[in-house]
Structure formats: C-alpha cells, structure tokens
Amino acid sequence: MKTKGHFLARRLNGRYASVWVSVLAILLTIITAGILLLIMGKNPFTAFYCFLQGCGLAPKTNYGGGSGMLSDLTDFLNYLAPMMLASLAFIVGFKAGLFNIGIAGQMLISGFAATVLVGYNKSIPAPAAKILVLLVGIAVGGLTGALVGFLKYKFNIHEVVSTIMINYIISYITGFFINNNYVDMLTRTSRVCSPESRLTLTGVVIGGVNCKVPIGIAIAVVMAFVVQFIFDRTCFGFELKAVGLNRKCARYIGVSVGRRIVMSMAFSGILAGLAGVTYYLGYTNTIIPKTLVSMGYDSISVALLGNSSPVGSIFAAIIVTIFQQGANYMSSMVGVAKEIASLITGILLLYASCGTYMKMMARGALQKELDRADDAKRAAFMAEEGGEEK
C-alpha cells in the first residue's frame, strides 16, 4: 500500500502530472460505476464490454443484415466528431478564462441556419453545398460567440449567465420556426436536409457492410492540431492564455484584453458552429425542436478530462463518447436505464475537477516522504557523530 501511494504521489508531481490526474479520474469513475452496477445486481464487466460493443470497438455476437462492426464504428465516429469539436470550443474559451456553457445553443443555431439556408436548397451540387454548410456554421457560430464576448467585455455580464439565457432564447426561437415552417408532420422534427449538403456520406459499402462515413472527423482532428498550434506557437494564442491566467497582468504587458475576450469567444463559437453542423447535418440530419443536446455539457467533461489540452481532448472525447454512444446497446443487453451514460459522465467530471486537490495531496505525501528521509538521514548522521566522539 505504501509503495503504491508513493508511486502515485510521484506520478502526480512529475512532468506528466495532468495526464496521471486524468487516468486516475477515469479509473475512479470506472470503479464507482462498477460499484453502482453491482448494487443494481448487474455484472459490471459485461456492462463495460457492452459499451465497447455498442461502439464497434468489440465484436457483437450477431449483426443484422448489411451491418457489421465497421458500421457501428462509423456511427461512433459520427458522434465523436461533433463531440471533439464541441470540447475544442470549450477549451478555446477556457484558456482565455471564459466559461462557454452555451455550446449547445451555438450548435443549435448554426445547425438550424445551415439546414434552412443550404440543407433545404436542393439545387446546390454536393461539394459546394458541403463547403457552404461549413461556412454557414462558422459564420453563425462565430457571431453568436462574439455576442457573448461582447456582452462580457462591454457590459460586464458573466458569460455563464448570458450563455444560459441565450441557450433558452435560441432553443425557443428555432423551435418556433421549425414548428411553424419546417416541421415534418410524421416525426415532429424538422424535415431532413438534402444528401448533397449532409456532412456524412450514407450508404457507403465497405467490406460488405453499410457504413456512414463522417467527413467531420477529419475536420475535428485537423482542428485539434490547429488549436494546439495556435496556443503553442502563435502570439494570438499566447495572448489568449495571458488573458486567462491573469487579466491585470495581460493588460500591463499591453494586451488589449477586451478585444481578446471577444475574439476568443468568437473562436469558441466558430468551433461550436462546426460542431453544430457536423451534428445536425451529419450525425442526425434533422433537428428536434426545443431540445438542446446534452453534448454541450458533455464537452465540458471532455475538456476538463483532457486537461484542456486540444490533443488530449481527442482521447478524452473517445472515452466519453464510448459511454454516450454505447449506452443504447448496453441498456438493451444488460437492462440498465441508458441514462447511466450521463451519470457516468457526471461522475467523471466530478473526479476530473478534483485534479488540483489530487495534486495537492500528492505534493503533501511526497513532502512527508522527503521529510521522513531527511529525518532518517539526520538521525543516522547524528548517531555517527556521536559514535566518533566516543
């Protein structure tokens, strides 16, 4: 036990401390969720394996006609793409000290705008339509984000409150227009958009199984590295980080803080907009009126778990998406309500947010260890000194 504690303490103080915090958070979550499943009388190992099976990361026992492990995997990637983009959106705001919890709303408004402007326009050919969808997503998301930044900078409105209010406003407005103009009478959701504009290629046959190939995943991975590059290598990224770490100091070194706040929210909104179009014109292809996706909050878990590092969030997104996407299959196989996915994500977030405390504890433990070693050395030294004198 002592050696194990020592091992952890050293890891949590080392160079890769943040990675170890995330790993620890995941382990603790799996243990907690496992205990929860045990209490409910289910076998946790089966349940976790079912999560993997539902995502196409492990083979299921039997498949329906025309589908296979690869089709599950592409479904998984379809969901992963907006998740990664949404968490990048959160990270960009967070690095500048802004808490963008309006990602769900920004996703909805840009998805809605792209659906109405491009998705229902049957005359645009495929490559142009897809590019237009992306541009509309970028423009609308960016503007919505910039508005939040502007309110913060100009009127000192806390971004958490304003984004929540804007979330509800967007949700009601788009719900109103969908119900009035664009509703599909049968499904009560918005009408599906044209396949030319959809960011997911449907009906692609790979190895004999039907797959939905997401274009968004490529965009998401590229964006992760772009964001990483901006923060590591550019002046703009450095200024954003400076604003996030210490606003007064940033102003002192000559950063125009207000403008950076607006820009970082706009950037965050752009990424949320991309997430929105890959979700509503890729993963679902339709919009349920007056519903904000849970992804807006899940992306916060992803970002915190990935220690708000863009590349780290790729891995964190995979972990969270496994739970979210595998929940349906797990629910049908094991018989646990599929809401457990959100619960697991919540627990994950809880542990991830304790990172500072974990590091603090580890530092304390290591310090104690060092002190003890010091004491021992001193005692040995004293004993030696005493021996010589005699």
Added chain:
Amino acid sequence: MTKVFTDGLSFAMPLLIMAVGAIYSEKSGVTNLAIEGFQGFGAFIGALLAVLLMNVMGEGSQAVIYLAMLGAAVGGGVYACLHALLCIKFRANQVISGVVVNILAVALTTFFTSAANTAINKTLSNKLILGVSKRFTVPVLSKIPAVGGFFTNMYPFELIIIVLVIFFWYLMYRTRFGMMLRACGENPQAVDAAGGDVEKTRWIAVIISGALSGIGGICFAYSLLANFSPSIYLGYGYLAIAAMIFGNWNINTTALVCLIFGLAKSGGYQLCIAMKLPSNYSDLFLMLPYVLTMLLLIFFSKKNHPPKAAGEPWDKGKR
C-alpha cells in the same frame, strides 16, 4: 388581469427563495452557479418523499406537501455539501464546481427517477407524479382591484416562503452571524483576525443556499409542473442568479426583481391567450423572461458591486 398577478406571484416566490439562497452563498464568498442543480436535486428528494408518503397517507393529503418541502430542504442542503466540499475543502475552481454540480444533479435525478419508478410503481416513466397543492384566497385583501390578484388563489407555499425570506433577511442583516457571513465575502482575512471561522461560515452559507434552493425547486414541481421530471431543469436556477446580480446582491432589491420576472412571465402568457394566437406562438412568449433578463443585465450589470472575495478559495496564509 388578476390572473397575471396571481400567476406572477406564484412564479416569483420560488424564484425569490432560490435567489436568497444564492445571495447567502455569494455573500459568504463562494460563487454559486449550482443553484440550478440544488433546486433540481432538492425537488427530486422532496418528490420522492411525496410519492412514498402518498402511498401511505393517501392521494389527497395536503400534509404531504409540507413534508415534501422539508425533504426538499434537507435534500438540497445535503447535496450542497458537494459544492461546499469542492469549493472550500478541495479549493477547486468555483465556477467549474458549480457547473459540475449542475451536470451531476441532472444526471443523478434523471437516472434515479427512472430507477425509482421501476422500483415503486413498476412503470417505465421518467416522471414522479405529484398532487397539486390546494389554493386559498385571502378574504378582504383580494377584493382590492388589480393588486388583489396577489391575494387570490394563493398557494400555501407562498406564505411559507415569505416567512422564510423575512427570517433570512433578519439573519443576514441584523445578527452577528449575518455580519460575519457578509464579512467573509468581502474580507475573509479580517474575519480570521477577529477570531471568526471562515471555512465554517462558508460551509453553513452554502448549505443554507442548498436548502433554500431545494424549497424553491419543490415549489416549482408542485405548483407549475405537478410532477417531477428532468424537465424541471428549465434554467430557473440561472434566472435566480440573474435576479441576484440585477438586485445587486441585496435581498430587498432582489425580491423586487423576482416579482418583475414573475409578472413578465405571466403577463406574456396571458397576452398570448388574449391575442388568441395559435399554440405555436406560446414559445415566443415563454422566451420573454430570458430576453428580459438579458436586457436588464445589459443595463444594470456595469455598476454592480459583487462581494469582493467571491470566487477565491480561502487561503489562511495569503495576505
């Protein structure tokens, strides 16, 4: 017209009790964005208690409501310990902690509502059906034109909330404890130097905040929705926070703001009915409180004076 006042008050009162909770937490120096989660979790515990009690005491019993309120207060208070633990003991970022607490509350209550329904009622539903609280009309006051609407068809909880708010107003502005609590939010070092216990005061404040939010939540569940379901997370917790900011962290002004919010909501709804618009348009009117909040915040946020130490973890060694 009277309906506007009646509904306005029944919406404003739960909002007010949540806002008072938020004020308690923030005045003690703990930023509290977790009101939404507190009210949801409190309402869940209250609703669960009510459903269990209804099986024992019969459907129509009104005593259930009061016990449910008590349960909600306890539930909210216990759940608030999580926020207190993260913010005060673990020194996590208080904004993150607030959001974490909210997300966890939604997940926990949604999951356990389904689980409880399967266990108690043997049905697959995500709602806990509650009774509807009886209403009463104050005899003389309700006869006053227009304003009499405040006193017609009142819910009993409105009275309870008024009493509670007066009590907590007194506690904050007229007692030694309240003085210390407010000092914790402005200059915790001074409190420590004077021999006060900053951490303990903040713990108490956050727990009070959770208990009051829980009461607000169960009132929403009982009056507006008549059930507990995940749809209780309508952002009213955030509205309460907005009311607090707009009310400049002062209970008196916040009470006024809550009343304005309530009247805006009920007024918009009655307007929609009066104009005989199709039901689709009600969405636009439901949006009104949120739009109003944004506008009010734009005009009033700038000259606000938030508690100075709110958002900073208390560090004894820091000067």
